[in-house]
Amino acid sequence: MDSFKSHTFRQPDSSEGRIDSFTFSCIDYRFDEHVRELMRHIFGMDATFDSFTLAGASLGVNKPENHCWPLTFYNTTDLSISLHNPKNIIALDHEQCGYYRAVYGPLSPEKEDELHIKNLKKLQRKICKKYPDISFQGWILKLDGTFVRIV
Numbered sequence: 001m002d003s004f005k006s007h008t009f010r011q012p013d014s015s016e017g018r019i020d021s022f023t024f025s026c027i028d029y030r031f032d033e034h035v036r037e038l039m040r041h042i043f044g045m046d047a048t049f050d051s052f053t054l055a056g057a058s059l060g061v062n063k064p065e066n067h068c069w070p071l072t073f074y075n076t077t078d079l080s081i082s083l084h085n086p087k088n089i090i091a092l093d094h095e096q097c098g099y100y101r102a103v104y105g106p107l108s109p110e111k112e113d114e115l116h117i118k119n120l121k122k123l124q125r126k127i128c129k130k131y132p133d134i135s136f137q138g139w140i141l142k143l144d145g146t147f148v149r150i151v
């Protein structure tokens with residue numbers, strides 16, 4: 001059996017009561033650290049958040065053909081709310097997303113940006129309706145490393 005001790009593991013503190021955010025992003029391995037970077041930008045170095053990944057982030061939730069994807073997303077969001085009471089839901093899409101190409105076909109950078117904006121706004125409408133007491137932010141990570149808030 002292989003084992004090792006984490007140097008960054010943080011014991012859950014039940015007295016905290018409420019985390020900053022439920023955060024979700026694309027599965028793409030290139031952007032794992034960027035979710036943490038965005039949370040630190042918004043909430044500071046001690047940002048607390050639950051995280052969830054789904055191919056295409058906002059598109060993965062919005063695409064009606066993926067019946068079980070939005071169900072899994074909303075079930076997970078509900079659980080995060082009941083366990084950790086996040087004040088915000090934050091979506092992070094990224095440029096040059098493989099799932100966008102898989103769904104829409106080849107895209108110019110301008111067209112892909114347009115579709116990210118459309119999907120983040122659509123998701124904002126759904127989340128604000130379902131969770132009226134939780135604020136929503138939708139961001140895109142550009143390939144040059146710039147985070148842009150869309151909603």
Ligand SMILES: [Zn+2]
Nearest residue numbers: 026028097098
């Ligand atoms: Zn992606």
